[in-house]
Amino acid sequence: MSQAIDTTHRIEVNVATGATRTEILLGRGLLSNAAAYLGSYKSGRLMLVSDEHVAPLYGAPLREALRGAGFRAELLIIPAGEESKTLETLEGLYGDLLAGEVDRGDVIVAVGGGTVGDVAGMLAGTYMRGLEFIQVPTSLVAIITASVGGKAGVNFMGHKNLLGCFKQPALVLADTDTLVSLSREEFSSGLGELLTVGVLGAPRIFTALEARGAHELEPLMAEAIRCKAAIVEADPFDRLGIRAKLNLGHTFGHALETLSGFTLPHGLAVAVGLHIAASLASGLRLCPPELPERIRRVL
Helix, strand or coil: CCCCCCCCCCEEEEEEECCEEEEEEEECCHHHHHHHHCHHHCCCCEEEEEECCHHHHHHHHHHHHHHHCCCCEEEEEECCCHHHCCHHHHHHHHHHHHHCCCCCCCEEEEEECHHHHHHHHHHHHHHHHCCEEEEEECCHHHHHHHHHHCEEEEEECCEEEEEEEECCCCEEEEEHHHHHHCCHHHHHHHHHHHHHHHHHHCHHHHHHHHHHCCCCHHHHHHHHHHHHHHHHHHCCCCCCCHHHHHHCCHHHHHHHHHHCCCCCCHHHHHHHHHHHHHHHHHHCCCCCCCHHHHHHHHC
16 A cells, blocks of 8 residues: 555455355544545545445545545445345446446445445346445444345345355445445444344344343454454355355344345344344254343344
8 A cells, every 4th residue: 555554443354155255344534534545445446335325425525535536436425225136227327338448457336234234245246247336334223234145136026145256355345434424224234233142143243132132343343354254265155055144133134124125224224123033043942941031132
């Protein structure tokens, strides 16, 4: 990188998945120094993909900051919400890339929550058989889970994520300052995902949330990222059964999302799904009988 970077409040997690290595940076104020972190990508154009809610807050300011630093940066905006995860949205983005003469030396940058990451990831994974991909997650759900797993996709004929691909980002810039712009519902949605990671493989997260609630989150977020990164690295393409544990709460959660017409936020659906799964497991004597009630109290 071309200049020294202040590493205060920065946590690095490397996710090696075959030929791809992802560097994940978590901390406050990362976007204010984004040009330095993205210095190695200056030779190509940075095609930022954001949604209509996040673009004014972070997408457009990031584009202008990058341009001011000598980057070639463009901003593509999609509708906000789960309903934008469609082939029609992708078709529009493919057209934008084609019209802009985007080639394999250019980079797709997702700036937003999980939906933006899903759509932009599939765009990066399929346009011209694959472009470099960077994640700039701006929601709690996206920071701790969606930006780490390398799964991208869209919904099709009422089925969630039926069409998709694996596209691990080369870099994740997770600026925790973006969390201040989340609604209470969006923030709670992220806490639901955080609790799920705590139950499936990071007990310190569970006990911390149980004891203190949503306080001192950054270390818990880092713990969640490390937990998921280790699972993804062991089974990057979901073929060995190891990644199946990441589905905890999601099977019931996806059913609830579908029944709600995708109006129920993903993290909240997963949180309810986690409690349902624990109740089922308790009934089958597959977990301690007190676990469902402990999860309910935290929720």
